[in-house]
Amino acid sequence: MTSQTITAAASGTFDLGDLTVNRVGFGTMRLPQHGVAFAADAVPRDRGQAMGVLRRAVELGVNHIDTAAFYFSPLRSANELINRALAPYPDDLVITTKVGPGRDPSGQWLPHATPEQLRGQVEENLRQLGRDHLDVVNLRIVGTDSIAERFGALAELREAGLIRHLGLSNVRPHHLAEAQAIAPVVCVQNMFGIGASPEQKEFLHTCGEQRIAFVPFYSIAGTGRDGGATSDDKSQVHTIARAHGVSTAQIRLAWTLHQGPHVLAIPGTGDPDHLAQNVAAGVLRLSQDELTVLDSLDHETA
Numbered sequence: 470m471t472s473q474t475i476t477a478a479a480s481g482t483f484d485l486g487d488l489t490v491n492r493v494g495f496g497t498m499r500l501p502q503h504g505v506a507f508a509a510d511a512v513p514r515d516r517g518q519a520m521g522v523l524r525r526a527v528e529l530g531v532n533h534i535d536t537a538a539f540y541f542s543p544l545r546s547a548n549e550l551i552n553r554a555l556a557p558y559p560d561d562l563v564i565t566t567k568v569g570p571g572r573d574p575s576g577q578w579l580p581h582a583t584p585e586q587l588r589g590q591v592e593e594n595l596r597q598l599g600r601d602h603l604d605v606v607n608l609r610i611v612g613t614d615s616i617a618e619r620f621g622a623l624a625e626l627r628e629a630g631l632i633r634h635l636g637l638s639n640v641r642p643h644h645l646a647e648a649q650a651i652a653p654v655v656c657v658q659n660m661f662g663i664g665a666s667p668e669q670k671e672f673l674h675t676c677g678e679q680r681i682a683f684v685p686f687y688s689i690a691g692t693g694r695d696g697g698a699t700s701d702d703k704s705q706v707h708t709i710a711r712a713h714g715v716s717t718a719q720i721r722l723a724w725t726l727h728q729g730p731h732v733l734a735i736p737g738t739g740d741p742d743h744l745a746q747n748v749a750a751g752v753l754r755l756s757q758d759e760l761t762v763l764d765s766l767d768h769e770t771a
């Protein structure tokens with residue numbers, strides 16, 4: 470596979486409201502540091518390397534970048550890196566950010582933000598990214614409580630023109646219904662990958678039926694979560710990767726993209742070679758037999 474020449478446009482497109490993005494995008498959680506995200510003793514990534522990966526992503530056709538003000542290490546901030554590397558921003562670039570439980574300046578996680586604090590987080594993202602509006606803002610939640618008050622606060626900011634479109638992250642189906650009664654939802658960003666549960670798969674399909682983008686995270690990292698990719702892919706994933714002459718990470722990404730045309734990938738990496746491979750995964754075509762094998766890998770075996 471000649472991954473260097475494949476661009477994100479080859480993965481096809483999907484609409485986030487009135488914004489069209491290529492299906493393979495980029496997640497910035499890995500950029501501020503090496504190793505485990507959010508670790509107190511994280512080693513900051515070289516600024517030039519991080520900015521180089523962002524610029525290369527755009528050169529490769531990536532026009533959907535996922536970020537958050539709480540993606541920072543002791544010396545680097547994902548939003549600041551995006552601003553420094555990419556501003557003035559290309560017209561077609563869609564930057565999706567998240568608000569919800571934030572981190573204090575020392576990096577400690579805070580409880581759920583109040584509606585007033587959510588407004589502050591939106592303003593913080595605007596300042597850091599150097600924009601006068603945010604393309605897409607996901608309300609990221611922890612737990613199963615009602616989101617009406619928090620989502621309502623973001624809906625007001627959307628009405629005021631500070632936010633173009635709203636999404637949700639880490640949510641269950643009842644949250645989606647609750648939010649939709651308040652304002653349109655253009656995307657759901659949840660953990661999803663090989664080994665997803667039947668409930669996770671059903672939610673993904675529900676989003677597709679409503680033409681809501683489903684944006685999986687940890688599709689490569691899997692059970693490694695914020696620690697990053699593990700090397701314990703099952704033999705079936707290795708076998709399929711070998712047959713295509715690609716890596717298991719690329720098979721993991723390709724499998725998510727095969728779950729529906731509304732699935733948008735946002736793989737995270739600080740490695741330019743991995744970036745090119747992830748973009749190239751957008752053109753991998755898995756056979757029905759391969760999909761059946763990968764579909765059958767459950768939580769324990771994935």
Ligand SMILES: NC(=O)c1ccc[n+]([C@@H]2O[C@H](COP(=O)([O-])OP(=O)(O)OC[C@H]3O[C@@H](n4cnc5c(N)ncnc54)[C@H](OP(=O)(O)O)[C@@H]3O)[C@@H](O)[C@H]2O)c1
Pocket residue numbers: 495496497498499535536567609638639658659685686687688689690691694695696697698716718719735736737738739740742743744746747
């Ligand atoms: N809403 C939420 O709650 C939430 C939670 C987590 C993440 N996110 C978003 O989702 C994005 C994706 O999540 P993620 O970055 O944690 O996980 P991921 O994309 O599933 O995996 C990233 C890990 O895989 C490695 N990797 C990436 N491409 C690879 C390749 N081609 N070959 C081998 N290894 C590869 C990376 O290491 P290298 O740097 O060495 O490539 C890193 O360890 C994040 O960047 C963030 O924007 C959202």
